[in-house]
Amino acid sequence: MAKYAWIIDVDLQFDEDNEDEFPSSVGTCGPSRAPESLLERLRTSGDGQVFRMLFDESDVCYVGRFLSTSASTELGCEAFGPLDDFGGPNIGCTMIEYLEDGEWVEL
Numbered sequence: 001m002a003k004y005a006w007i008i009d010v011d012l013q014f015d016e017d018n019e020d021e022f023p024s025s026v027g028t029c030g031p032s033r034a035p036e037s038l039l040e041r042l043r044t045s046g047d048g049q050v051f052r053m054l055f056d057e058s059d060v061c062y063v064g065r066f067l068s069t070s071a072s073t074e075l076g077c078e079a080f081g082p083l084d085d086f087g088g089p090n091i092g093c094t095m096i097e098y099l100e101d102g103e104w105v106e107l
Contacts, residue, residue, distance in 0.1 A: 002031050003069040005038035006082040007048070010063035013091060025062065031085045038067045049075070050099040053087035061093050062086075079107055 011025040029039050041047045048065030055061060068078055075098060087093030097104040 001035060002033040002078075002081070003035070004031075004067060004078040004081050005034035005042055006030055006051070006064055006066045006085070007039075007042040008062050008064040008086070011061075012063070013061050025086075025090070028086065031081060035069060038069065042067060049079075051079075051082055052097050052099075052104065053083055053093040054095040054097070055091075055093060056095065061091060066098070075107065 006029065008025045008028045014022070014024040014026070027043075029042060042065055046065075048067045051064055051066050052060050053062045053064075062082075064082060066079060066082060068076070070076060070078070079098065080096060083093055083096040087096065095106060097106045099105075
């Protein structure tokens, strides 16, 4: 079982004209082995650290939130999870950044 979970809140790649072929990713959660307690918190509250995934330094694709079972407030290797689990395989995102003190910080 994974020790983290994430949810996509904003899909900037979504195009209503192609909705049948490429549906919105808003509400997509992961990974498949995520603890249900974390997934439920993400679905029902505003909990979690805000992240965004990008193609490069200027093309933001998704914005979401991340939660971990770790007691540490430091982001560990698992913070790459949204990128590894979803952003990279889904549309080729290459970067993930987390919002820290009002600034986007690349991992």
